Amino acid sequence: MKVLKFGGTSVANAKNIALVKNIVANSKATKNIVVVSALGGVTDLLLNTATLASAQDNTYKNSLKEIEERHLNTIKELIPVLQQSKVLSKVKSELNTLETLLEGAYLIGEITPKLSDKIVSYGELLSSYIISEYFIAEKLNCSYKDSREVIKTNSNFGKAIVDFKVTNTNCKEFFTAVPEQIIVMAGFIASSISGDSTTLGRGGSDYTAAIIASAIDAELLEIWTDVSGMYTANPRIVKQAMPIPHISYEEAMELSHFGAKVLYPPTIQPVLAKGISIVIKNTFDAENEGTLITKNKNEQGKTVRGISHVEHIALLSLEGPGMVGIPGISKRFFEVLSQANISVVLITQASSEHSICVGVSDTDALKAVEIVNEAFEYEISLGKIKPVIAEQDLAIIALVGDNMKRHQGLSGKMFSTLGKNNVNIRAIAQGASERNISAVIVKDDVKKALNTLHEEFFEDNTKQLNLFVMGVGNVGTKFLNQIQQQRKFLKENLKLNIRVIGISNSRTMVFDEDGISLKSWDEKLKGGEKADKQKFFENIQKLNYRNSIFVDNTASAAVSETYASYLKNSISVVTCNKIACSSEYNNYKHLKDLARQYNAPFLFETNVGAGLPIIDTLKNLIASGDKILKIQAVLSGSLNFLFNNFNDQSTFHDIVKQAQEQGYTEPDPKIDLSGIDVMRKILILARESGNKIDIEEIANKPFLPEESLATTNNEDFFASLIKHEAGFQKMYKEANDTGSKLKYVAQYENGKASVGLQHIPKGHDFYNLEGSDNIVLFYTERYPNQPMIIKGAGAGADVTASGIFADIIRIGNF
Known part of the structure; x- marks a missing residue:
């Protein structure tokens, strides 16, 4: 013998009940006891109707009418017309009794636990009767049994305690004698010794099934629901949750106690002592194996189930x-x-x-x-x-x-x-x-x-990173393209699953909780809501995703001022924006301290050298116990590009314009040409070396005329370059006449830093630095004479984007 229990979703409507009939008809057991819940949502509807009636609210009649229509429509959809009369008559009679009970609650203005049990019992009584008549109409060898006749309890209405001695005797006598192969019964309801209707409390239908299974020593208890068994976590919250094929009674009870809704702990207790197996299956995917619950299931290698x-x-x-x-x-x-x-x-x-x-x-x-x-x-x-x-x-x-x-x-x-x-x-x-x-x-x-x-x-150590990207200009666009290109590789080889959840530019922003498609992000962003830095942060905070990373691809001071808020909420920050790390020393230190305190990485490799591993190398030197003695560097890819391409055959204006168009300079080229950008970079390297220094302490020897430095927009700036072309040609000639090249050099030594244009002679490490390349020489206690050299492309959207990408991968590997 086998007991099959079908929950409210499984019997919610005629279509679902037809699936239940197919499952029961295909059962190979010699005898099948089918325990059913009320039609989906009817129990809550009954309780609400009773509450309205006891509050003397006439609208209870509307709820009662809804209950009546649900059941009568189900009959008309399931039962052939010629066989409907008997079923409709019986159900209408029961509904009339229900109406009388509700009228009583309305008249006296209250509802007792005893009356509540009687009212709420009609959900299971009606559904079980209708389903049994449907099975009979479908030519199944079926009969109906009122659960109240076999399951006996005390009079603790609302959560009655079962009298197992009487109940077990009743079950054995009835199920041994009943000739039909299928017996349909109502779950959740029972009766007291005196004959009053009682209910078994939360999970009562599962409990009914378990009580019967235990009493008759069933070979198996099947609980049919709307999910394919017990999962490693709630699949509605954890999309990657997996079904558990086999689990022990004790594990199932623990999971059920802590919210696994497919099973309620008391359900297991009647079958536990008997060693009767339970299987949780999906009514809407009957072929799925579901979860088998047995005694002492100890799979080797399985720890957390x-x-x-x-x-x-x-x-x-x-x-x-x-x-x-x-x-x-x-x-x-x-x-x-x-x-x-x-x-x-x-x-x-x-x-x-x-x-x-x-x-x-x-x-x-x-x-x-x-x-x-x-x-x-x-x-x-x-x-x-x-x-x-x-x-x-x-x-x-x-x-x-x-x-x-x-x-x-x-x-x-x-x-x-x-x-x-x-x-x-x-x-x-x-x-x-x-x-x-x-x-x-x-x-x-x-x-x-x-x-x-x-x-x-x-999840086989796969780590999901949730990115929130602000700034999708040249660098931001390249960055998103690189993620799209490498996504599969990262998942398969580095076990990193990267999703972009939010994107913002200066005009609009957009969020998608399941991840924004990187094939069409730009179209989606166009239709986004108005950009708002504070709201962007609040949305990230509200989503509260694990491994959240804020990516700043802007050059905005206002955006850099938001970093502390992110770090305080354990949201990592990756940025190519140099403003925060070159701001007042106390602010820089505060951000670093927050990163440590809240375990939120704050990475800014691209602040110096774009995609070159300059800061990471410096950190490793310091962490391994080395000490920085001196740093010499060409840190501006844009300035190196300018002075590598500027000569007596070109104008300085044209070379600067070319650098801007190719993305080597900041949107405002004066930031690069004034030396401010290089000052920020050497400042960051000095600070990462462990030194306390502010930008005002750095000596800057500008090569631009004061008129150019004083301009307030790009148009006036470029006009001033044309005006002072003769001065730029003179700078070039002086260097060329001595066989030197012009390089903009940054240096830090003995607590002092400086930036400025220098004549670099042949044989110097900087002399043959081509294109927009950067170079850094680290003189340390371990490398006192021959410095550690890092050299390569130090500007451009592609390499900057790859540097940001590398920082994100570092976070993924933490």
Whole structure:
């Protein structure tokens, strides 16, 4: 014999009930007991109707009419016309009785638990009868049995306790004698010894099925729902969640306790002692194997089997010096909660005995605070115990697995993973069985926490990075193109799954929670909402994704001022914008400190040398114990391009214009030609070497005329270059006459930094520097005479974009 239970979604309408019939008809068991829930949504509708009636609200009649239409329409869709009369007559009769009960509640203006049970029982009574008649009409060997005749309980209305002795006897006698192959019964409902309708509480239909399966020693209990078994996490929150093919009773109970909605813990208890297997299957994908739940399922190599959570939790903390060494405090605490019928979901106690922390439902929080403070009023008045307060809007997340106790470091791995993503843990609990590690977190962090842990424990070490990109000019566009090109490679070879969630330019911004298509991002951005830096940040904060990275491809001072907000929220920052790191030293240090404090990488490799690994190399030298003695560098790709191409056959104006058009200079070329850009770069290198220095301390020897430096727009600037062409030609001639080349050089040594145009003779490392290349010479204690040299392309959208990309990959590998 086999018991099959079908939930509300499985019997929500005629189409779904037809699927149920096919599943039952194809069962190979000698006898099938089919337990069904009310039509989807009808139980809630009945409760709401009863509430309206007891409040003497006439609109309860509209709800009643909706209930009637749902059932009558289902009959007309399922049962052939010639066989409808009998079924319609029976159902209408039951609905008339229901109407009478509701009228009674309306007249007296209240509803008792006993009356509520009677009213709500009509959902399962009607659905089970209709389904049985449909099976019979479809020529199945089927009969109907009223569950109230076999399942007996006490009179605790709303959540009745089963009398197993009587119930087991009733079940054995009936199911042994009944001749039909299929017996349809209502879930959730039972009756007291005196014959009153009772209900079995939350998960009651599953419980009904388990009670019957246990009583008749069924070979299997099948629970049919709208998902293909139990998953490694809630698939509605974690898109990458996977079905669990096989799991133990204990693991299933733990996962169910912490929010796995496909199963309710009491369901398992009646079949647990009998060793009866349970299978969770999908009514809408009947061929899927689902999840098999058996005794002692210990797969080798499997540690964490699932990650679950329960929301709407409040924490109560009883603490104070008067608790230490005093027997009976815990007993009084839990006793007062028990007497108020408040269920404790989680318990944790400090070894010092100074505090006890418990998790309860949010709905019970205020009541719990009141009764506990009342119970300990004397101790509170003496200052021995602090008044209890409730911390609400929390949730519990839990790692579950039978084999967790055999593996070291799981809790450390769990908490480290959460910490890296700024998920603050409010309380921790781990049972002696080590089958469950639970943590209380803020409710808003649930999605991020579940996805982060699932990625860590189930996704073959694939790490998802969520990017929010501001600035899609030359560099930003190249950057997005590079991500699109390399996405598959990164996923397959580096186990990095990169998604762009938000994009903004100076006019519009756009977000897509599932990732923006990089094939059509520009079109989507055109139709985006108005750009707003603050709102951009708030959207990232609200989404609260794990491994979030803010990418700044702008040259905006206003954007650089937002970095601290991102870092404080454990959102990494990657930027080619040099303003923040070359701002006042205290601001630079503050950002670096925030990055460490909130475990949010702050990377700016492209601030110096575009895609060249200059800053990364410098960091490695310092980290390995080396000390920087001197830095000499050509750090402006644009200036190097200018002086490599400028000669007596060209004009300085034309070369600057060419550099701007090819993307070698900033949008405002004066930033490069004034030396400010190079000053920022040598400043950043000096600071990354461990020195405290500000930009005002750097000596700058400008080569531009004062008139050019004083211009306020590009048009006037370029006009001034034409005007002073003779001076530029003179600079070139002086260098050329001595066999030297003009190079704009930055230097740092003995706490002093300078930038300026120099004549570089033949044989110098800078002499043959071509195109827009950069070069840096690091003289260190390990490289005192022959410096470490880094040389290569130091300007251009492609290499800058690749430098940003490299920083993102570094974060992915942290």
